[in-house]
Amino acid sequence: MKLQYNIRSKIWLVSAILVAISISSCKKLIEIPSNPSAQILQSTVYNDSADIMSAVAGVYVNFKVSGGGNNIFSGMMTQYIGCASDELSNVSGNTFLTNTYLATDATASQFWTTGYQNIYYINACLSGIASTTAISESLKQSLLGELKMVRAMSYFYLVNLYGAVPIVTSTDYTVNAVLPRSSVDSVYNFILSDLTDAHSALKATYPSAGRARPNLYTADALLARLYLYRGQYTQAEAMASEIINSGLYSLTALTSVFVSGSKEAIWQLPAIGVTSQTTEASAFIPFSPSITPSWQVTTGLLNSFELNDLRKTSWVGTSTISTKNYYYPLKYRQQLATATPADGYVVFRLAEQYLIRAEARAQQNKPDSALADLNVIRKRAGLGNSTASTTAQILTAVIQERRTELFCEWGHRWFDLIRSGTINTVMSTIKTGWAPTAALLPVPATDIQNDPFLTQNPGY
DSSP states (O other): OTHHHHHTOOSBOHHHHHHHHHHHHSTTTSOOOSSOOSOOBTTTGGGSHHHHHHHHHHHHHTTOTTTOOSOIIIIIHHHHHHHHTTSEEETTOOHHHHTOOOTTOHHHHHHHHHHHHHHHHHHHHHHHHHHOOSSOHHHHHHHHHHHHHHHHHHHHHHHHHHSSBOOOOSSOHHHHTTOOOBOHHHHHHHHHHHHHHHHHHOOSSOSSSTTOSOOHHHHHHHHHHHHHHTTOHHHHHHHHHHHHTTSSOOOOOGGGTTBTTOTTEEEEEEOOOSSBSOHHHHHHSOSSTTSOOSEEEOHHHHHHSOTTOHHHHHHEEEEEETTEEEEEEOSSOOOBTTOSSOBEEEEEEHHHHHHHHHHHHHHTTOHHHHHHHHHHHHHHTTOOOOOOOSHHHHHHHHHHHHHHHSTTSTTHHHHHHHHTTOHHHHHHHHSTTOOGGGGSOOOOHHHHHHOTTOOOOTTO
């Protein structure tokens, strides 16, 4: 795997590499010492509490909230996976629009490569923190839980993008360089183990200002989603209920959902870029009314909104050029770093939990309570109660509501099409030459070459 390149750089711990970066990129996430060393020896980095916290901050550099760059957590999930599905088009064109990505495709490879880079950073931190005596046991357990939650999230996206993937748990390149792919079930079990540990270690209170670092309910949010994807509906309902009933979160006005400090956000990273606030706003919003948006909402997505749906008017922007309208995502509204009110990058939010619980309840033959959850989301959007009544109708209504509520966020639509078994039906009607094998991305060709035990997905 390309991961070998990073692992061979063992002289300095990854946290040492990222300390200087974390000062500018993650200062608001945690308290960082004012004058940390530019380089910290691997043998000593975890002997100092300030360096430990800098290492943890370094994990979040990879989210690149506003710095752009190709990282699995930098906005790529929204942009390119949105193109792969039926949400977005791009005037410059890309292989995701036609689902013709290859094993040599640089963008497709970035999901894999940066995903495993993130995991390596996290594994380095987990190893160092587990053995340190420089911090209290309670802080140690909290940090380990936090890091396992983020590692679980990394694997969640990798397994949903690629299917079976290697499970990397160490920073030993001699081991990692020859790892085979683990089955989808094994990867999900590993994710569940990490999230279970995180659930036990984390508290309801956030470990830093705002909601910038994961708390108990952040782990629960991903657990609820995992249980839903795996068809464990009783557990999905219970986990979503924990969050909904916690009293910490509430649905907000549509224009406030993605604003910094949103009461709906379960995990929201601060947008603290030098020139821009979020990758999405920088990419989606035209810098001038006379410029055609580079990333546009598809006609299919536009037509999926019901009449008078406030989400269409609040979360879809319009540029009119020579009497022609062009539509683009507008969930994040601020382009410039100094613009107010500031946006915050939402990773998990309460609305998804209502929709998870609605689907889980419908699957358990609880139509009334499922509809109650569904209608909470519809009411916020200015719509009347759903007319669905049978289980099949309610499930269809939930998927539809997910489409209009969670569009252009973290690839939700793509994953919903896959897990609902409708991806081939939907995609074959809107994309010429659609092949079912395109539901999974190709494993990067260079990684196949470097690891003799790594196999390719069908069709590539």
